[in-house]
Structure formats: structure tokens, C-alpha cells
Amino acid sequence: MGVFNQFRIWVLTICLVFQSGYGFYLPGSYPHKYGVGDELWVKVNSLTSIDTEMPFSYYSLPFCTPDGGIKDSAENLGELLMGDRIENSPYRFNMYKNETEIFLCKTDPLSAEKFNILKDRIDEMYQVNLILDNLPAIRYTKKEGFVLWWTGYPVGVKLQDVYYIFNHLKFNVLVHKYEETNVAGVMGTGDADMIPSGKMKSNVPGYMVVGFEVIPCSVTHNVDSVKNLQKYGKYPTAVKCDPNTVSMSIKEGQPIVFTYEVTFEESDIKWPSRWDAYLKMEGSKVHWFSILNSLMVITFLAGIVLVIFLRTVRRDLTRYEELDKEAQAQMNEELSGWKLVVGDVFRAPTNPSLLCIMVGDGVQILGMAVVTILFAALGFMSPASRGTLVTGMLFFYMILGIAAGYVAVRLWRTIGGGDHIGWVSVSWKAACFFPGIAFLILTTLNFLLWGSHSTGAIPLSLFVILLLLWFCISVPLTLVGGYFGAKASPIEFPVRTNQIPREIPAQKYPSWLLVLGAGTLPFGTLFIELFFIMSSIWLGRVYYVFGFLFIVLMLLVVVCAEVSLVLTYMHLCVEDWKWWWKSFFASGSVAIYIFLYSVNYLVFDLKSLSGPVSATLYLGYSLFMVVAIMLATGTVGFLSSFWFVHYLFSSVKLD
Numbered sequence: 071m072g073v074f075n076q077f078r079i080w081v082l083t084i085c086l087v088f089q090s091g092y093g094f095y096l097p098g099s100y101p102h103k104y105g106v107g108d109e110l111w112v113k114v115n116s117l118t119s120i121d122t123e124m125p126f127s128y129y130s131l132p133f134c135t136p137d138g139g140i141k142d143s144a145e146n147l148g149e150l151l152m153g154d155r156i157e158n159s160p161y162r163f164n165m166y167k168n169e170t171e172i173f174l175c176k177t178d179p180l181s182a183e184k185f186n187i188l189k190d191r192i193d194e195m196y197q198v199n200l201i202l203d204n205l206p207a208i209r210y211t212k213k214e215g216f217v218l219w220w221t222g223y224p225v226g227v228k229l230q231d232v233y234y235i236f237n238h239l240k241f242n243v244l245v246h247k248y249e250e251t252n253v254a255g256v257m258g259t260g261d262a263d264m265i266p267s268g269k270m271k272s273n274v275p276g277y278m279v280v281g282f283e284v285i286p287c288s289v290t291h292n293v294d295s296v297k298n299l300q301k302y303g304k305y306p307t308a309v310k311c312d313p314n315t316v317s318m319s320i321k322e323g324q325p326i327v328f329t330y331e332v333t334f335e336e337s338d339i340k341w342p343s344r345w346d347a348y349l350k351m352e353g354s355k356v357h358w359f360s361i362l363n364s365l366m367v368i369t370f371l372a373g374i375v376l377v378i379f380l381r382t383v384r385r386d387l388t389r390y391e392e393l394d395k396e397a398q399a400q401m402n403e404e405l406s407g408w409k410l411v412v413g414d415v416f417r418a419p420t421n422p423s424l425l426c427i428m429v430g431d432g433v434q435i436l437g438m439a440v441v442t443i444l445f446a447a448l449g450f451m452s453p454a455s456r457g458t459l460v461t462g463m464l465f466f467y468m469i470l471g472i473a474a475g476y477v478a479v480r481l482w483r484t485i486g487g488g489d490h491i492g493w494v495s496v497s498w499k500a501a502c503f504f505p506g507i508a509f510l511i512l513t514t515l516n517f518l519l520w521g522s523h524s525t526g527a528i529p530l531s532l533f534v535i536l537l538l539l540w541f542c543i544s545v546p547l548t549l550v551g552g553y554f555g556a557k558a559s560p561i562e563f564p565v566r567t568n569q570i571p572r573e574i575p576a577q578k579y580p581s582w583l584l585v586l587g588a589g590t591l592p593f594g595t596l597f598i599e600l601f602f603i604m605s606s607i608w609l610g611r612v613y614y615v616f617g618f619l620f621i622v623l624m625l626l627v628v629v630c631a632e633v634s635l636v637l638t639y640m641h642l643c644v645e646d647w648k649w650w651w652k653s654f655f656a657s658g659s660v661a662i663y664i665f666l667y668s669v670n671y672l673v674f675d676l677k678s679l680s681g682p683v684s685a686t687l688y689l690g691y692s693l694f695m696v697v698a699i700m701l702a703t704g705t706v707g708f709l710s711s712f713w714f715v716h717y718l719f720s721s722v723k724l725d
């Protein structure tokens with residue numbers, strides 16, 4: 071026990087170190103107060119397109135650059151992994167000062183190369199993502215009476231074979247007047263030192279940014295009239311910004327003039343609810359419907375499970391005599407097949423070590439998903455702090471290596487009849503199985519992205535960091551878990567296994583068909599939520615209903631457990647005692663349906679993306695997710711079946 075306590079302290083320490091290193095409390099999750107006239111700087115993120123899923127750096131296009139040079143903003147691991155590159159920009163506002171006709175810069179005449187890149191980006195529907203005070207720029211459009219909102223604005227548009235660029239931006243910043251009492255309540259006491267105290271105490275009115283809207287316009291400027299203008303000088307004539315007309319066409323050898331204007335508007339929106347504008351997209355009705363849907367599947371399955379337990383386990387054993395003869399005979403025939411396989415049911419499966427490794431990794435992935443979504447649902451990872459979700463996932467995944475090693479090795483010893491031998495190799499393989507697959511997929515995709523100079527490519531330094539995290543933290547932790555698994559006593563089987571395997575009678579339905587069919591039930595509970603998850607991953611929508619997602623995840627776990635349990639029972643009843651792998655894939659086969667769903671999503675919602683590279687990227691990432699889902703759901707099914715079989719045969723005192 072001493073060892074165990076020490077070990078717990080270590081885990082805690084590691085947790086704390088990581089917590090302070092990455093932090094779930096990132097800049098931007100506390101209010102920043104600006105005095106009137108204070109400078110506000112807009113930041114830029116990568117150019118993105120839902121058409122290609124390949125982000126590019128903002129400055130890969132001929133936009134104006136800031137005076138002090140381009141600087142990277144502080145980022146975390148998760149942001150980099152998602153392809154975000156946040157950089158500074160020349161757009162500068164003064165708090166609560168409306169300004170118009172601000173001249174930004176005149177680019178050099180477009181070279182043939184720049185011109186072609188610009189054309190390509192417009193063709194592929196790339197959009198510019200601006201950030202002010204950690205809020206992404208929002209754009210409203212009207213369509214048939216509906217107001218739609220988007221984050222970011224397009225680089226340009228193509229109309230009748232002419233390419234137009236949006237070179238004049240009309241910003242509208244919503245600000246909320248600062249009230250001392252209010253802010254103190256919002257922030258709590260611990261964060262007071264994060265804001266310069268000089269500003270805190272002053273009585274000068276201050277403002278907080280609670281909204282950031284942009285209207286892009288395409289305006290033809292007079293190139294000669296800006297010859298002598300400095301940056302931020304006033305453009306000599308009034309600029310009329312009408313979002314419905316475009317006039318600035320791009321031509322090779324011609325410069326582009328960029329201008330902007332800004333208005334500040336006071337708003338009632340309070341700082342804590344400034345994200346609401348981004349989240350009010352879909353009503354919660356659909357999510358409730360999805361939960362209701364899963365509950366129905368669950369109740370249905372739970373009914374079957376209950377019947378199994380009542381009819382077989384209890385009646386069979388305790389009230390056997392009370393049944394009348396006829397029913398007894400019938401039931402014997404129908405339902406007691408499982409008793410005949412008593413000497414084979416715990417016979418080791420083929421490829422036992424692979425099963426152990428997959429279950430170990432499944433526990434790790436499932437644990438990571440549960441903890442991450444729980445943290446997100448509790449609000450630790452708000453959309454305001456970019457990348458924390460991915461960072462958090464990575465962190466929990468590594469920590470849970472301990473669980474993976476423990477489960478894999480303990481299961482290995484259970485199947486192997488208590489043998490210690492080979493626990494190191496099993497934990498090694500558990501530490502390398504899923505990360506290895508992930509690494510393979512990501513490296514392949516990365517080569518594609520490197521080839522196209524996208525910022526979505528993981529930089530070499532980050533690659534090294536990931537490898538270091540894998541081999542210096544994840545692998546050792548898994549080995550530690552494996553060590554404990556090897557020390558723990560293996561689970562004893564309640565019945566002995568015969569020397570000679572029993573013959574399996576010919577089956578009415580091939581079991582792969584049953585296994586495949588079983589996957590539809592968990593998929594049924596998932597697929598409504600899947601649409602939202604997909605659109606948040608691929609269309610850049612903000613996903614926020616983590617509370618719902620957590621419930622759905624829990625329901626999914628229950629369904630997987632039930633489905634696999636029922637299927638295992640069905641197999642045992644027809645004297646098919648090879649249940650180990652089938653129980654894994656009975657629930658794991660939901661992954662196949664999810665993959666088919668993503669292919670369907672690619673074809674119908676993303677309209678095949680643009681070109682083979684994008685489609686490969688999409689399919690690669692989907693494959694990666696699907697493997698993870700298969701391991702997690704399969705593990706749930708396997709563990710529940712294992713428990714069930716163990717329970718079934720230990721309650722039968724057969725002779």
C-alpha cells in the first residue's frame with residue numbers, strides 16, 4: 071500500500087505540473103478593460119476553407135503587414151495541432167472612437183505568382199479569420215428574410231470570371247461599459263492580480279469588448295491619391311461601403327489599396343455572455359430529441375437484458391421446479407445451450423495479446439473522452455480558449471496510460487491463467503498500438519500538408535515534442551500501469567476449461583452478420599449528435615453543448631454494454647463459445663457505421679471537398695477517429711460481456 075500511496079502522490083504532482091504548464095485558464099477567459107482611446111489590435115488566424123480543410127497562413131496572401139513585423143501569438147499545443155496560427159495584424163482601433171476612411175497600405179503591384187495564389191484562394195472559398203480581444207469576427211448576412219451569421223469573411227468573390235477582393239473592412243465593436251462591482255463578481259477574487267491594478271481603481275469610464283462584427287466591402291480606390299499617405303492616414307475621399315456590390319477587381323501588375331473603418335457601439339451584453347452570439351445557432355430541441363432517441367434504444371435493450379436475466383439465470387436456477395414440465399422442456403431446448411459450453415467458454419481466444427492490448431487502449435481512450443467532455447461540460451474549456459480541448463485530450467490520454475497498462479496486463483494474466491511472463495511486452499505494445507496507428511496516419515497526412523505549405527501541417531518541432539511526450543511520459547506511465555497489473559491477482563474463472571475444444575454446431579446466421587447488425591443500435595443513439603460534432607469539426611462551427619454530449623456519451627456506453635451482452639448471450643445459447651472477439655466487435659462495429667456516415671457527409675454535406683488532397687485529409691482524419699471509437703466502444707462491449715459471462719457461470723453451480 072505504501073508504494074501505491076507514493077504512486078498516487080506522484081500522479082498528483084504530474085497533474086499539477088501539467089496544469090500549470092498548459093493551464094485550462096487561458097488568457098481571454100478573464101475580462102480586459104480598456105480606457106477610452108486605448109489601442110486595440112486585431113489579430114489574425116489562419117485562412118480557412120470548408121472547401122479544402124487546409125488552413126494557410128494569413129500572410130501567404132498579399133495583405134498589409136504590421137509595422138513591427140509579423141509575430142506569433144502565444145499558443146498551446148492544441149492550437150498548433152488544429153492548424154491555428156494566430157499572428158498580429160496592422161488593424162488598430164482606439165477604444166470608443168469612431169473612425170472612418172483609415173488608410174492601411176498599398177501593396178506592391180501583384181506579381182503573376184501572387185495573383186494566381188489569390189485567385190486560387192478565392193476559388194476555394196478561403197476566408198479571413200480576425201480576432202479582437204479573443205473574440206472571432208462575426209459576419210451577418212441576410213438571406214430570404216433570415217439572418218445568418220458566420221465567423222470571418224471571404225477573401226474575395228468571383229463574379230462572371232472576374233475576381234474581386236474585399237479590401238475595405240467595416241468593423242463594428244460592441245462594448246460594455248465597465249462597472250466595478252460587476253466585474254469583481256465575474257472574476258472572483260483570485261484573478262484580480264491578472265489585471266493591472268492601476269486601471270482597476272481608476273474612475274475613468276472603461277469598456278470591455280463584448281462583440282466584434284465585420285462587414286467586408288470591395289471598393290475601388292484611387293491609387294494616386296494614396297501616394298503620400300502614411301499608414302493610418304485619412305483616405306482623402308469618403309468610402310462608401312456597400313456589402314451588396316463589389317468593384318475592386320484584381321489584376322496582375324496592379325496594386326491593392328486596403329482601408330478600414332470602425333464604429334463602437336455600447337451594448338447591454340455582459341462580458342460573461344459575450345460568446346452567446348456565437349452559440350445561438352441551433353436550438354437545444356434537436357439535442358433533446360437525440361437523447362430521447364437514445365433512451366428509447368436503451369430501454370428496448372434493457373428490456374431484453376432483463377428478460378435474459380430473469381428467464382435464464384434466476385428461473386433456471388432457483389425456481390426450476392416451479393415451472394410446469396412443458397415450458398421447462400421448451401426452455402431447456404431454447405435457452406440452455408449456454409450450459410453446454412461450460413467447458414469451453416473461458417478457453418483463451420485466438421490472438422489473446424492483441425485483444426488485451428486493444429482493450430487496454432480502449433479503456434485509455436474512453437477514459438480520456440469521458441474526462442475531457444466532463445471538464446468541457448463543466449466549463450473548464452470554453453470556446454474562448456482555443457485549443458484547450460485538444461490539449462486537454464492529449465494530457466488526459468497520457469495520464470490514462472496507467473489505466474491502459476493495468477487493464478491490458480491484468481486481462482493478459484487472466485486469460486493466460488496467471489502467468490507473469492510477457493507483461494512488459496504487453497504493456498509496451500499497449501503503449502504503442504493506438505499511438506502508433508495515430509502516428510502513421512498523421513505522418514502520412516502531414517506529408518500531404520507539407521507538400522501544400524498549409525499551416526495545418528504539424529511543424530517539425532511539434533512533431534518532436536509529440537514523440538517526446540509519447541516516449542517520455544505515455545510509455546513509462548503505461549509500463550507503470552502494467553507493473554501494477556502484473557502484481558494484481560488475476561481474475562479467477564469460475565469453471566474449468568476442458569482439454570478438448572467442443573465442436574461448434576452450424577449456425578443459422580453467420581455471426582459476422584449478427585456482429586455487424588449489433589453495431590446499428592449504438593449508431594442509432596449517436597447519429598443525431600454526430601451531425602453537430604461533424605459540422606463543428608469540419609465547418610468550423612462552435613460546438614458548445616458539452617453537457618448534452620456527456621449525456622450522449624454515457625448513453626452510448628450503456629447501449630454498447632447492453633448490445634454486446636445480449637449478443638454474447640445469443641451466441642452462447644447456440645453453443646458458440648467463441649465470444650471474446652465477437653463481444654468486442656459487437657459494439658465496436660458501430661465504428662464502421664460512423665465511417666460510412668463520414669463518407670456520406672463528405673459526399674453530401676461537404677460536396678466532396680475540392681480535390682483529392684482535401685478528400686484524403688478528410689478520410690485520413692475520419693479513419694483516425696473511427697479507430698479510436700472502435701477501440702473505446704469495443705472495450706465497453708467486451709468488458710460488459712466478460713462480466714456477464716463470469717457472472718453467468720459463477721452463479722451456476724454446475725457439476
Ligand SMILES: *[C@@H]1O[C@H](CO)[C@@H](O)[C@H](O)[C@H]1NC(C)=O
Binds near residue numbers: 167335
Ligand atoms: C459610433 O457610431 C455609431 C453608429 O453610427 C453610434 O451608434 C455610436 O454612438 C458612435 N460612437 C461614438 C463613440 O461616437
